[in-house]
Structure formats: C-alpha cells, structure tokens
Amino acid sequence: MKLLEDRIRQDGTIKPGNVLKVDQFLNHQCDVALFDQMGAEWATIFACKPIDKILTIEASGIGIACCVARHFGDVPVVFAKKSQSINLDGDQYVSKIYSYTKQREFPVIVSKRFLTAGEHVLLIDDFLANGKAMNGLIEICKEAGVVIEGIGIAIEKGFQEGGRELRAAGYDVQSLAIVKSMDPDQGTIEFA
Template sequence: MELLKERIRRDGKVRGTGVLKVDSFLNHQIDVELLGEIGKEFRRRFEGCGINKILTIEASGIGVACIVAQHFDNCPVIFAKKNQTKNIAGDVYTSKVESFTHGRIYDIILSKEYLGTEDKVLIIDDFLANGAALEGLIRLVKDAGAEIAGAGIVVEKAFQPGGDLIRGMGIRVESLARVQSLSEEDGVTFVEN
C-alpha cells in the first residue's frame, strides 16, 4: 500500500536495526483518515471471505481493528486481553504470547462467549515481527473451533521470522507494508511486490 509506505518513510522513526516507531500516526497518536484507507485495503484483499468477526490483541491493534470493521459491515471486533479482569467471568480461551515490544510473556484471554464454531475470523494487528502474538491469536481461534479467513497486518518486518512462520502454518497473511530492512542511516527499505 503505497500511501502507508510513504507515511512510514516520512514520519516513521528507526531505532537501531530492529525498531520502527510509527506512534505519531498508527499506534499512539492515530491518523484516522489513514486507518480508513487501511480498512478499505483490507476489505479489498479479503472481499468475499464471509468474515463475521475481527480479532486483535490489546492494545495497539484495537484502533486499527475497529476502523477495519467498519469496512466489513461493522462486524464485531473482539480483542484478547493481556490480563484477567473481574469483567471476564466464566469460561475463557487462553494462550501464552511473548511480546517483542515489551520483552515479556503474557497469558492472553478471550471470553468463550464471543467466539465460536459459527465464526469466520479476520485477525488484525499493527505489526508482525516474530509472530508470537499472531500465533497466540490463531490458537484462540482454533480452540474456539472457528475458521480463520486470514491475518491482516499493517506493517510486517519481513526480515524477522514471523511472516514465514505464520504462512508456513497455512494461514493467509496480507501485509500492507513489508519492511525488508531498517537502519538509522538509510531509513526503511520495503520488499517490492
């Protein structure tokens, strides 16, 4: 998605060779107009897949998932929580996820009330690096007996193993910007389609 790549080139900040900060427009301060275009693109790519639920993980995937849902007939967005709360009572699906960003392992949870065998799920996330979050979300969907239509990723770090790992599981992954390399000197290089 050229619009997204241009925005990353202009406003993204590279830290070392592994961190791309896009918090000025994607996951701290959000450019809603850009997210609208992202939603349209995911709709185009997953048109006709029968999606009736969108799943993400808290926190930075929620904003993206909500805007994407508007382009899928306002289907419900559900998100896996990283902490058990008093609001989630009863049966839950759980999975362990190692966060690349935070450098720790989370037990993610999702109420069984909101995901079941009748659901066809599009997983949405802002980043794909090592694939741990996506792998955890896939386990939740499979545990629910739901069907995975695919995963929509805003930015994939193609130089890390996550994309290959998830595609190797037979999951369709559509990434809008695939980063080939990062450096503070040269900026961001994208995989050419």
C-alpha cells in the same frame, strides 16, 4: 499499500535493535483517516472471504480493527485482553505470549462467549515480527473452532520469521507494508 509506506518513510523512526517507531500515526497517536483507508484496502483484498468477526489484541490493534470493521459491514470486533480483571469471568480461552517490546510474558485472554465454532474470523494487528502475538491469537482460534479467513497486518518486518512461518502454515497473510530492511544510521527503509 503505497500510502502506508510513504507515511512510514515520512513519520517513522528507526532505532537500534530493529525497532521501527510509528507512534506518530499507528500505535500511540492514531491517524483514523489512514486506518479507514487501510480498512478499504483489506476489504478489497478479502472481498471474496465471508467475515463474521474481527479479532485483534490489546492495545494497538483495537483502533485499527474498529476502523476496519466498517468496511466489513460493521462486524463485531473482539479484542483479546492481556491481563485478568474482575470484569473477566466465566469460561475463557487463554494462551501465553512473550512480548519483545514489553520484555515480559503476557496471557492472551478471550471470553468463550465471543468466539463461536464455525465463525469466519479475520485477524488484525498493527505489527508482525516474530509472530508471537499472532500465534497466541491463532491458538485461541483453534481452540474455539473458528475459521481463520485471513490475517491483516499493518506493518510486517519481512526480515523476521513471523510472516514466512504463518504463510508456510497456510494462512492468508496480507501485510499492507513489508519492511525488507532498515538502516538506523542512515534512517533509510526498504520495502518488499
């Protein structure tokens, strides 16, 4: 998606350790008009797929998923939680992930009431790198018996293994921008 690639080039910054900061528009400050256009793009890509629900993970996936849901007939958005709360009770699907950006392990929690066997689900997230977060969501989907119709990613780090592994496993991964390489010294970025 050229619009997103241009925006990453314009407002993204590259940090040592292959960190791409896009907090100016994606995951701290949110450009909702951009999210809306991303939703339109995925709606075109997944037009032939029946989508009953969008599943994402807190926190950065939520805003994107909520803007995207409009383009799929206002389907419900469910966001997996990363910590227990007194508001979470009853039966839960729980998996575990390691977050590189937070440098610790998190639970991934979804109430069993919000995933029903046979439902057709679209997974959405802001980033795909090593695929840890997405694999946590997939594990929960498998346990719930829902059908994963596709995976929509805003920015995929194409030089890490997450996207390759998910596609090899048969998932329809649609990343709107795939970073092929980044150079922190030059500040340049190459897309696939």
